[in-house]
Amino acid sequence: MTQKILRQSAEQQFALEIEELKKQDKHTKPANWQLSPNAVVNYLMGGKLNNGFEISAKYIGNRRLMEIAVATLATDRALLLYGLPGTAKSWVSEHLAAAITGDSNLVIQGTAGISEESVRYGWNYAMLLSAGPVAEAVVETPVMRAMKEGKIVRIEELTRIGSDVQDSLITILSEKMLPIPELNQQVQAIGGFNVIATANNRDKGVNDLSSALKRRFNTVILPVPTSVDEEVEIVQQRVTSFSKVIELPIQKSITEEIGRIVTIFRELRNGVSSDGKTKLKSPTGTLSTAEAISVMNNGLALAYHFGDGSIKADDIASGVIGAIVKDPVQDKIVMQEYMETVLKQRDGWKDIYRACRDII
Numbered sequence: 001m002t003q004k005i006l007r008q009s010a011e012q013q014f015a016l017e018i019e020e021l022k023k024q025d026k027h028t029k030p031a032n033w034q035l036s037p038n039a040v041v042n043y044l045m046g047g048k049l050n051n052g053f054e055i056s057a058k059y060i061g062n063r064r065l066m067e068i069a070v071a072t073l074a075t076d077r078a079l080l081l082y083g084l085p086g087t088a089k090s091w092v093s094e095h096l097a098a099a100i101t102g103d104s105n106l107v108i109q110g111t112a113g114i115s116e117e118s119v120r121y122g123w124n125y126a127m128l129l130s131a132g133p134v135a136e137a138v139v140e141t142p143v144m145r146a147m148k149e150g151k152i153v154r155i156e157e158l159t160r161i162g163s164d165v166q167d168s169l170i171t172i173l174s175e176k177m178l179p180i181p182e183l184n185q186q187v188q189a190i191g192g193f194n195v196i197a198t199a200n201n202r203d204k205g206v207n208d209l210s211s212a213l214k215r216r217f218n219t220v221i222l223p224v225p226t227s228v229d230e231e232v233e234i235v236q237q238r239v240t241s242f243s244k245v246i247e248l249p250i251q252k253s254i255t256e257e258i259g260r261i262v263t264i265f266r267e268l269r270n271g272v273s274s275d276g277k278t279k280l281k282s283p284t285g286t287l288s289t290a291e292a293i294s295v296m297n298n299g300l301a302l303a304y305h306f307g308d309g310s311i312k313a314d315d316i317a318s319g320v321i322g323a324i325v326k327d328p329v330q331d332k333i334v335m336q337e338y339m340e341t342v343l344k345q346r347d348g349w350k351d352i353y354r355a356c357r358d359i360i
Helices: 017-022 035-045 062-075 089-101 125-131 142-149 169-175 229-246 257-271 288-307 311-322 330-343 352-358
Strands: 076-083 105-108 120-122 136-140 152-156 177-180 185-188 194-199 218-219
Touching: 017 035, 017 089, 035 062, 035 288, 062 076, 062 089, 076 089, 089 152, 089 194, 105 142, 105 288, 120 125, 136 142, 142 152, 142 177, 142 185, 169 194, 218 257, 229 257, 229 288, 257 288, 257 311, 257 330, 288 311, 311 330, 311 352, 330 352
Parallel strands: 076 194, 076 218, 105 152, 152 194
Antiparallel strands: 120 136, 177 185
16 A cells, blocks of 8 residues: 655655756756756746746745855855744755755754764774775765765754764865775765755754854855745745645635734734834744744644634634743743733734633
8 A cells, every 4th residue: 555655855746846947947057956046046936937837936035045045056165044943944955955956855964962973974883893994884974975976965953963073064065075084085076066054043052163164154044034924925835735745624714814823923023013012022932934834734733623624713822822832931921911912902813812811
Protein backbone atom coordinates (compact mmCIF):
# COMPACT_ATOMS: atom_id res chain seq x y z
CA MET A 1 0.00 0.00 0.00
CA THR A 2 1.33 3.44 -0.92
CA GLN A 3 1.92 5.58 2.14
CA LYS A 4 0.95 9.25 2.04
CA ILE A 5 3.91 11.58 2.54
CA LEU A 6 3.08 14.08 5.26
CA ARG A 7 5.33 16.80 3.92
CA GLN A 8 6.84 16.78 0.45
CA SER A 9 10.05 18.65 -0.21
CA ALA A 10 9.73 21.92 -2.13
CA GLU A 11 11.05 20.40 -5.36
CA GLN A 12 8.41 17.65 -5.17
CA GLN A 13 5.51 19.89 -4.20
CA PHE A 14 6.23 22.49 -6.87
CA ALA A 15 7.72 20.23 -9.55
CA LEU A 16 5.29 21.41 -12.24
CA GLU A 17 6.15 25.06 -11.62
CA ILE A 18 9.89 24.37 -11.79
CA GLU A 19 9.51 22.40 -15.02
CA GLU A 20 7.44 25.17 -16.60
CA LEU A 21 10.01 27.76 -15.58
CA LYS A 22 12.74 25.62 -17.15
CA LYS A 23 10.86 25.59 -20.46
CA GLN A 24 10.38 29.37 -20.45
CA ASP A 25 13.83 30.28 -19.09
CA LYS A 26 15.96 32.00 -21.71
CA HIS A 27 18.50 33.64 -19.38
CA THR A 28 22.05 32.54 -18.58
CA LYS A 29 22.38 29.90 -15.90
CA PRO A 30 25.41 29.67 -13.56
CA ALA A 31 27.24 26.34 -13.36
CA ASN A 32 25.00 23.47 -12.19
CA TRP A 33 21.95 25.70 -11.78
CA GLN A 34 18.73 24.36 -13.30
CA LEU A 35 17.21 27.86 -13.48
CA SER A 36 18.68 31.28 -14.15
CA PRO A 37 18.81 33.79 -11.27
CA ASN A 38 15.93 35.69 -12.89
CA ALA A 39 13.77 32.54 -13.04
CA VAL A 40 14.64 31.64 -9.43
CA VAL A 41 13.32 35.01 -8.24
CA ASN A 42 10.19 34.55 -10.36
CA TYR A 43 9.69 31.14 -8.72
CA LEU A 44 9.93 32.73 -5.26
CA MET A 45 7.79 35.79 -5.93
CA GLY A 46 5.20 34.17 -8.19
CA GLY A 47 3.28 35.58 -11.14
CA LYS A 48 2.16 34.63 -14.65
CA LEU A 49 4.55 33.38 -17.30
CA ASN A 50 4.30 34.44 -20.95
CA ASN A 51 2.18 31.37 -21.75
CA GLY A 52 -0.28 32.18 -18.95
CA PHE A 53 1.00 29.53 -16.50
CA GLU A 54 0.54 30.71 -12.90
CA ILE A 55 3.51 30.50 -10.51
CA SER A 56 2.46 30.63 -6.85
CA ALA A 57 4.20 33.09 -4.54
CA LYS A 58 6.54 31.39 -2.06
CA TYR A 59 7.70 34.65 -0.46
CA ILE A 60 5.39 37.61 0.09
CA GLY A 61 7.50 40.70 0.61
CA ASN A 62 10.20 42.84 -0.96
CA ARG A 63 11.33 41.42 -4.31
CA ARG A 64 14.68 43.20 -4.03
CA LEU A 65 15.60 41.11 -0.98
CA MET A 66 15.14 37.93 -3.01
CA GLU A 67 17.16 39.38 -5.88
CA ILE A 68 20.02 40.15 -3.49
CA ALA A 69 19.86 36.65 -2.00
CA VAL A 70 19.89 34.93 -5.41
CA ALA A 71 22.65 37.20 -6.74
CA THR A 72 24.75 36.29 -3.70
CA LEU A 73 24.41 32.58 -4.43
CA ALA A 74 25.48 33.19 -8.03
CA THR A 75 28.85 34.38 -6.69
CA ASP A 76 31.30 32.59 -4.40
CA ARG A 77 29.78 34.24 -1.30
CA ALA A 78 27.66 32.22 1.11
CA LEU A 79 24.23 33.54 2.11
CA LEU A 80 23.04 34.19 5.66
CA LEU A 81 19.29 34.73 6.09
CA TYR A 82 18.91 36.64 9.33
CA GLY A 83 15.84 37.82 11.20
CA LEU A 84 13.41 37.29 14.02
CA PRO A 85 11.85 33.84 14.50
CA GLY A 86 9.00 33.20 12.10
CA THR A 87 10.15 35.47 9.26
CA ALA A 88 10.28 32.57 6.74
CA LYS A 89 14.06 32.09 6.80
CA SER A 90 13.91 28.30 6.58
CA TRP A 91 11.05 28.46 4.07
CA VAL A 92 13.02 30.76 1.77
CA SER A 93 16.18 28.68 2.25
CA GLU A 94 14.39 25.49 1.19
CA HIS A 95 12.82 27.07 -1.89
CA LEU A 96 16.08 28.68 -2.97
CA ALA A 97 17.83 25.30 -2.88
CA ALA A 98 14.91 23.59 -4.64
CA ALA A 99 14.79 26.14 -7.46
CA ILE A 100 18.54 26.39 -7.98
CA THR A 101 19.69 22.75 -7.79
CA GLY A 102 16.49 20.72 -7.52
CA ASP A 103 17.61 19.31 -4.18
CA SER A 104 16.65 20.99 -0.89
CA ASN A 105 17.45 17.94 1.24
CA LEU A 106 21.13 18.63 1.95
CA VAL A 107 20.48 20.06 5.40
CA ILE A 108 22.33 20.40 8.69
CA GLN A 109 20.05 21.28 11.59
CA GLY A 110 21.98 23.42 14.03
CA THR A 111 21.78 22.43 17.71
CA ALA A 112 23.83 23.12 20.80
CA GLY A 113 25.18 19.55 20.78
CA ILE A 114 26.22 19.29 17.13
CA SER A 115 29.83 18.20 16.57
CA GLU A 116 32.42 19.16 13.98
CA GLU A 117 32.02 15.70 12.43
CA SER A 118 28.45 16.58 11.50
CA VAL A 119 29.70 19.56 9.50
CA ARG A 120 32.93 18.28 7.92
CA TYR A 121 32.95 14.46 7.72
CA GLY A 122 32.70 11.43 9.97
CA TRP A 123 34.04 7.87 10.04
CA ASN A 124 32.57 4.42 9.79
CA TYR A 125 34.34 3.21 12.91
CA ALA A 126 33.87 -0.51 12.19
CA MET A 127 35.67 -0.06 8.86
CA LEU A 128 38.19 2.29 10.40
CA LEU A 129 39.18 -0.38 12.92
CA SER A 130 39.40 -3.14 10.34
CA ALA A 131 40.97 -1.29 7.40
CA GLY A 132 42.40 1.87 8.88
CA PRO A 133 41.81 5.40 7.52
CA VAL A 134 40.75 4.64 3.94
CA ALA A 135 38.47 6.67 1.67
CA GLU A 136 35.72 4.05 1.97
CA ALA A 137 35.55 4.62 5.73
CA VAL A 138 34.70 8.32 5.36
CA VAL A 139 31.07 9.16 6.14
CA GLU A 140 30.01 12.07 3.99
CA THR A 141 28.10 14.97 5.51
CA PRO A 142 25.62 17.13 3.56
CA VAL A 143 28.41 19.71 3.22
CA MET A 144 30.79 17.21 1.61
CA ARG A 145 28.09 15.90 -0.72
CA ALA A 146 27.16 19.41 -1.79
CA MET A 147 30.81 20.19 -2.56
CA LYS A 148 31.19 17.04 -4.66
CA GLU A 149 27.91 17.47 -6.54
CA GLY A 150 27.94 21.25 -6.99
CA LYS A 151 24.79 21.79 -4.94
CA ILE A 152 23.61 24.03 -2.14
CA VAL A 153 23.77 22.92 1.48
CA ARG A 154 21.44 24.47 4.03
CA ILE A 155 22.57 25.08 7.62
CA GLU A 156 19.59 25.85 9.83
CA GLU A 157 19.97 27.88 13.04
CA LEU A 158 23.69 28.55 12.59
CA THR A 159 23.90 30.52 15.83
CA ARG A 160 22.67 27.52 17.81
CA ILE A 161 25.90 25.72 16.89
CA GLY A 162 28.93 26.13 19.19
CA SER A 163 31.50 28.72 18.11
CA ASP A 164 34.30 26.19 17.58
CA VAL A 165 32.08 24.11 15.27
CA GLN A 166 30.89 27.22 13.44
CA ASP A 167 34.47 28.16 12.64
CA SER A 168 35.06 24.80 10.96
CA LEU A 169 33.16 26.36 8.05
CA ILE A 170 35.75 29.07 7.46
CA THR A 171 38.11 26.97 5.32
CA ILE A 172 35.20 25.54 3.35
CA LEU A 173 33.75 28.99 2.61
CA SER A 174 37.00 30.79 1.87
CA GLU A 175 39.03 28.07 0.11
CA LYS A 176 36.09 26.05 -1.31
CA MET A 177 38.03 23.02 -0.13
CA LEU A 178 37.61 20.46 2.65
CA PRO A 179 40.88 18.88 3.82
CA ILE A 180 40.95 15.25 5.02
CA PRO A 181 44.34 15.12 6.75
CA GLU A 182 43.97 11.46 7.76
CA LEU A 183 44.03 10.53 4.06
CA ASN A 184 46.33 13.34 2.96
CA GLN A 185 43.54 14.33 0.57
CA GLN A 186 41.07 17.11 0.08
CA VAL A 187 37.62 17.54 -1.42
CA GLN A 188 37.39 20.49 -3.78
CA ALA A 189 34.03 22.10 -4.44
CA ILE A 190 32.76 22.11 -8.00
CA GLY A 191 30.73 24.88 -9.63
CA GLY A 192 27.32 25.46 -8.10
CA PHE A 193 28.35 24.68 -4.52
CA ASN A 194 27.29 27.20 -1.93
CA VAL A 195 25.91 27.51 1.59
CA ILE A 196 22.64 29.03 2.81
CA ALA A 197 22.57 29.54 6.57
CA THR A 198 19.74 30.84 8.74
CA ALA A 199 20.04 32.51 12.13
CA ASN A 200 18.17 34.66 14.61
CA ASN A 201 19.21 36.51 17.73
CA ARG A 202 16.14 35.94 19.90
CA ASP A 203 16.47 32.30 20.94
CA LYS A 204 18.17 31.28 24.15
CA GLY A 205 21.53 29.60 23.67
CA VAL A 206 22.62 31.80 20.76
CA ASN A 207 26.34 31.79 19.89
CA ASP A 208 27.52 34.91 18.08
CA LEU A 209 29.36 34.38 14.81
CA SER A 210 33.04 35.25 14.79
CA SER A 211 34.02 38.23 12.66
CA ALA A 212 36.05 35.86 10.44
CA LEU A 213 32.96 33.76 9.73
CA LYS A 214 30.69 36.78 9.26
CA ARG A 215 32.99 38.05 6.51
CA ARG A 216 32.37 34.85 4.53
CA PHE A 217 28.63 35.49 4.41
CA ASN A 218 26.49 38.07 2.68
CA THR A 219 23.67 38.78 5.14
CA VAL A 220 20.08 39.36 4.04
CA ILE A 221 17.74 40.41 6.85
CA LEU A 222 14.19 39.14 6.41
CA PRO A 223 11.81 41.58 8.12
CA VAL A 224 8.49 40.88 9.76
CA PRO A 225 5.57 41.65 7.39
CA THR A 226 5.07 45.40 7.11
CA SER A 227 1.27 45.44 7.15
CA VAL A 228 -1.64 43.45 8.55
CA ASP A 229 -2.86 42.63 5.04
CA GLU A 230 0.53 41.24 4.02
CA GLU A 231 0.76 39.07 7.12
CA VAL A 232 -2.81 37.82 6.67
CA GLU A 233 -2.00 36.85 3.09
CA ILE A 234 1.07 34.90 4.22
CA VAL A 235 -0.84 33.05 6.95
CA GLN A 236 -3.77 32.27 4.65
CA GLN A 237 -1.50 30.90 1.93
CA ARG A 238 0.39 28.62 4.32
CA VAL A 239 -2.71 27.44 6.18
CA THR A 240 -4.54 26.63 2.94
CA SER A 241 -1.54 24.69 1.67
CA PHE A 242 -1.22 22.75 4.94
CA SER A 243 -4.94 21.90 5.07
CA LYS A 244 -4.71 20.34 1.61
CA VAL A 245 -1.76 18.17 2.63
CA ILE A 246 -3.49 16.73 5.71
CA GLU A 247 -6.90 16.64 3.95
CA LEU A 248 -8.53 19.06 6.39
CA PRO A 249 -11.43 20.77 4.57
CA ILE A 250 -12.04 24.48 5.10
CA GLN A 251 -15.80 25.05 5.41
CA LYS A 252 -15.86 28.83 4.93
CA SER A 253 -13.57 31.79 4.38
CA ILE A 254 -10.96 31.91 7.12
CA THR A 255 -9.68 35.39 6.32
CA GLU A 256 -11.62 37.07 9.14
CA GLU A 257 -10.29 34.74 11.85
CA ILE A 258 -6.76 35.00 10.49
CA GLY A 259 -7.11 38.79 10.58
CA ARG A 260 -8.07 38.68 14.25
CA ILE A 261 -5.15 36.43 15.20
CA VAL A 262 -2.69 38.56 13.23
CA THR A 263 -4.07 41.77 14.76
CA ILE A 264 -3.76 40.40 18.31
CA PHE A 265 -0.18 39.27 17.70
CA ARG A 266 0.87 42.52 16.01
CA GLU A 267 -0.63 44.71 18.75
CA LEU A 268 1.10 42.79 21.52
CA ARG A 269 4.33 42.60 19.51
CA ASN A 270 4.33 46.36 18.89
CA GLY A 271 3.14 47.32 22.38
CA VAL A 272 0.25 49.47 21.12
CA SER A 273 -3.27 48.91 19.83
CA SER A 274 -3.87 49.21 16.09
CA ASP A 275 -5.64 52.58 16.53
CA GLY A 276 -2.65 53.89 18.48
CA LYS A 277 -4.78 54.85 21.49
CA THR A 278 -3.81 52.16 24.00
CA LYS A 279 -0.28 51.32 25.09
CA LEU A 280 0.23 47.63 25.82
CA LYS A 281 2.76 45.47 27.58
CA SER A 282 4.51 42.95 25.33
CA PRO A 283 4.81 39.26 26.31
CA THR A 284 8.09 37.37 26.50
CA GLY A 285 7.46 35.41 23.28
CA THR A 286 8.01 36.65 19.72
CA LEU A 287 4.44 36.15 18.41
CA SER A 288 5.73 35.57 14.91
CA THR A 289 3.89 34.88 11.68
CA ALA A 290 4.85 31.21 12.07
CA GLU A 291 3.00 31.08 15.40
CA ALA A 292 -0.08 32.65 13.82
CA ILE A 293 0.01 29.89 11.19
CA SER A 294 0.26 27.26 13.94
CA VAL A 295 -2.67 28.76 15.88
CA MET A 296 -4.83 28.74 12.76
CA ASN A 297 -3.92 25.16 11.83
CA ASN A 298 -4.78 24.00 15.34
CA GLY A 299 -8.07 25.91 15.22
CA LEU A 300 -9.07 24.26 11.94
CA ALA A 301 -8.31 20.83 13.40
CA LEU A 302 -10.47 21.57 16.46
CA ALA A 303 -13.32 22.86 14.29
CA TYR A 304 -13.25 19.83 11.99
CA HIS A 305 -12.80 17.03 14.53
CA PHE A 306 -14.74 18.46 17.51
CA GLY A 307 -17.14 20.94 15.93
CA ASP A 308 -19.23 21.46 12.83
CA GLY A 309 -16.22 22.23 10.64
CA SER A 310 -16.75 25.98 10.71
CA ILE A 311 -13.99 27.72 12.68
CA LYS A 312 -15.14 29.90 15.58
CA ALA A 313 -13.59 31.98 18.37
CA ASP A 314 -13.61 28.97 20.72
CA ASP A 315 -11.41 27.05 18.27
CA ILE A 316 -8.64 29.67 18.11
CA ALA A 317 -8.72 30.96 21.69
CA SER A 318 -6.65 28.14 23.19
CA GLY A 319 -4.00 28.53 20.50
CA VAL A 320 -3.84 32.30 21.00
CA ILE A 321 -3.44 31.88 24.78
CA GLY A 322 -0.82 29.17 24.30
CA ALA A 323 1.22 31.34 21.93
CA ILE A 324 1.11 34.40 24.18
CA VAL A 325 1.41 32.94 27.68
CA LYS A 326 4.89 31.42 27.76
CA ASP A 327 5.66 32.73 31.26
CA PRO A 328 2.72 31.63 33.49
CA VAL A 329 3.03 34.71 35.69
CA GLN A 330 4.29 37.65 33.62
CA ASP A 331 2.61 36.77 30.32
CA LYS A 332 -0.69 35.89 31.98
CA ILE A 333 -0.88 39.43 33.40
CA VAL A 334 -0.06 40.87 29.95
CA MET A 335 -2.82 38.83 28.33
CA GLN A 336 -5.41 39.67 30.99
CA GLU A 337 -4.71 43.40 30.66
CA TYR A 338 -4.95 43.17 26.87
CA MET A 339 -8.25 41.32 27.07
CA GLU A 340 -9.82 43.93 29.34
CA THR A 341 -8.45 47.06 27.64
CA VAL A 342 -8.65 46.01 23.98
CA LEU A 343 -10.58 42.80 23.24
CA LYS A 344 -13.51 43.60 25.54
CA GLN A 345 -13.92 47.09 24.09
CA ARG A 346 -13.65 46.19 20.39
CA ASP A 347 -16.89 45.89 18.41
CA GLY A 348 -17.52 42.40 17.07
CA TRP A 349 -14.79 40.80 19.20
CA LYS A 350 -16.85 39.88 22.26
CA ASP A 351 -16.86 36.22 21.22
CA ILE A 352 -13.08 35.92 21.26
CA TYR A 353 -12.91 37.91 24.50
CA ARG A 354 -15.28 35.46 26.20
CA ALA A 355 -13.50 32.43 24.74
CA CYS A 356 -10.12 33.66 26.01
CA ARG A 357 -11.55 34.62 29.40
CA ASP A 358 -12.99 31.13 29.88
CA ILE A 359 -9.54 29.59 29.31
CA ILE A 360 -7.26 31.96 31.16
